[in-house]
Amino acid sequence: xxxxxxIFKVAERTHVGRVRRINQDDVWHGQTPMGFFYVxxxxxxxxxxxxxxxxxxxxxxMKRAAKSDPNADPVAIMKDALYRANIEIFxxxxxxxxxxxxxxxxxxxLIRDSKAYIAHVGDSRxxxxxxxxxxxxxxxxxxxxxxxxxxLMTEDEAEDHPRSHILNSAVGCHPDAVVDILPExxxxxxxxxxxxxxxxxxxxxxxKYIREVLASDLDPDKMCGFLVxxxxxxxxxxxxxxxxxxxxxxxxxxRPVPAPRHEPPPPEEVEDTKRYIVGAQEKRPRRMPPxxxxxxxxxGGFALASLIYWLMLRLLF
Ligand code: CA
Numbered sequence: 001x002x003x004x005x006x007i008f009k010v011a012e013r014t015h016v017g018r019v020r021r022i023n024q025d026d027v028w029h030g031q032t033p034m035g036f037f038y039v040x041x042x043x044x045x046x047x048x049x050x051x052x053x054x055x056x057x058x059x060x061x062m063k064r065a066a067k068s069d070p071n072a073d074p075v076a077i078m079k080d081a082l083y084r085a086n087i088e089i090f091x092x093x094x095x096x097x098x099x100x101x102x103x104x105x106x107x108x109x110l111i112r113d114s115k116a117y118i119a120h121v122g123d124s125r126x127x128x129x130x131x132x133x134x135x136x137x138x139x140x141x142x143x144x145x146x147x148x149x150x151x152l153m154t155e156d157e158a159e160d161h162p163r164s165h166i167l168n169s170a171v172g173c174h175p176d177a178v179v180d181i182l183p184e185x186x187x188x189x190x191x192x193x194x195x196x197x198x199x200x201x202x203x204x205x206x207x208k209y210i211r212e213v214l215a216s217d218l219d220p221d222k223m224c225g226f227l228v229x230x231x232x233x234x235x236x237x238x239x240x241x242x243x244x245x246x247x248x249x250x251x252x253x254x255r256p257v258p259a260p261r262h263e264p265p266p267p268e269e270v271e272d273t274k275r276y277i278v279g280a281q282e283k284r285p286r287r288m289p290p291x292x293x294x295x296x297x298x299x300g301g302f303a304l305a306s307l308i309y310w311l312m313l314r315l316l317f
Contacts (some may be wrong), residue, residue, distance in 0.1 A: 002161045004137040005113050005249050006188060011220035012243035013228050017200060018236030024050030025198045025241040026104075032065035035112030040241050041210055042105040042124050042198040044170065045093070049102030053089050053172050057104045065110070074110045074117040075181050082106060082121060082171060082179045089172025103173035107138060107196045109245065116194065118182035118260075122170045125202055128186065128257055129193040129214035134207055137182055139262035141169035143312075149262060154176030163312075165199065184258045189250060190249035193220075197227075204231040222246040 011247035016023040024043035029036065041057040043050030085106070093102045105122025118126055123140040139145060143166040147153040160162060169178035186192075193214045201210075205227060213226045224242045231240040 005220060006164075006190060007248040008111065009220050009246045009248055010036075010038070010244065011224045012040075012241070013224040013240065014241040015228050015232065015236070017239050018232055020237075020239055022051055023239045024054055025200065025239040026054040026058045026197060027196075027241050027243050028062060029243065030062065031061075032068060032110075033070040034065060034068045035110055036071055037062070038109040038111075038196060038243055038245060039173075039196075040107050040124055040196040040198060040243050041240070042200070042241070043102065043175075044104065044167075045102035046097075047091065047098070049099045050104070052099055053093075053102040053104040056089050057085050057106045057171050060088060061106070061108060063121070073094045074112060074185075075119075077107055078110060078119040079119060079181060080181055081178065082108070082119060086121075086171045086177040087175070090175055093172060098187065101173065103167075103170035105198070106168070106171050109194060109196060111188070111245070114188045114247075115185040117185045120180050121177055122167050123165070123202075124196070124198045127195040127197070127207075127210060127214070129195075129211065130189075130191070130257055132211075132215050133256045134211040134214065135259075136207075137186070137257075137260055138180065139260050141167055141178060141180070143168050145262075165203075166173075180260070180262065182258055183261050184255075187254040187259055188247045188253045189254045190247055192247040193223075194245040195227075196243040197247075198239060198241040200238035201227055201231050201242055204234040204236065204240070214244075220246050234242055 002203050010029055012027045014023060014027050026041045029038040033249065039058050041054035043054030061081045065077060068077045093099045105124040107120045107124040107126050109126065110117045118137050120126060120138040121141060123142050126137040128135045128137055144153060144158040144161045144164045146168055150154055150159050160237050171177055195214060211232060222249060223244050225311065227242045228240055237246050
């Protein structure tokens with residue numbers, strides 16, 4: 001049974017941070033025929049590309065949801081919207097030298113009938129707090145996470161790894177983006193708090209502090225302020241974006257919070273170095289030069305990709 005009389009209070013904040021000159025994050029929420037829709041995107045690539053890519057993700061998702069049927073399957077719509085955005089951004093990047101290689105993460109929540117449907121690409125995250133317990137509803141699409149899934153690296157080693165920002169899926173960087181959908185919706189009840197955020201938060205602020213803030217009695221706007229302020233206090237080396245949704249209503253007995261499913265990649269996929277190296281987008285501090293990316297994309301044979309993979313493993317370990 002799901003809470004039937006919930007009201008959702010939402011607040012969001014985005015900050016350029018203390019180091020960067022441009023904010024390449026984007027955030028949006030609004031009502032659509034299917035329900036309330038919430039999106040955070042973190043762009044990457046080029047001088048202007050990141051800003052353009054994250055804005056495109058938000059705009060394309062918003063437009064797709066706005067045109068949806070009220071009874072449409074939210075999962076199908078979110079998947080379709082993200083795959084379409086992926087192709088559109090990839091196409092724009094391929095056709096415009098100024099935007100070449102641009103891409104963006106995306107985390108999206110659609111709430112209908114007190115159920116939250118969760119989708120994500122990249123390393124932006126969605127957390128949920130219920131009964132003082134913090135749940136992470138997304139598993140990062142990063143190279144180090146892939147190594148953790150494969151048993152080649154521990155969670156602790158991955159946590160502060162200097163290469164933890166290298167993505168193996170993003171919207172617009174590769175024709176085959178991986179879109180993860182939480183296997184079942186979250187049945188919401190009064191007191192539940194959802195947080196969507198870019199890695200400018202999670203790279204600077206640990207889960208313990210996030211849990212403390214979300215478990216407080218503060219209203220969502222103040223929660224956003226505390227989280228962004230802590231990210232800035234701890235360095236603010238990246239753009240930081242947070243969006244908080246709090247369910248107001250009676251606390252009812254509902255289904256437990258589902259765990260995200262992220263199957264370990266099959267061995268042949270781990271060996272498929274071309275996909276992870278050529279498709280990987282380094283969000284900071286360096287980007288693969290376009291000429292190298294083109295060379296690898298066009299002529300990168302197995303031997304070359306294997307050599308790069310070996311070198312990267314040497315760097316990682
Ligand atoms: Ca970022």
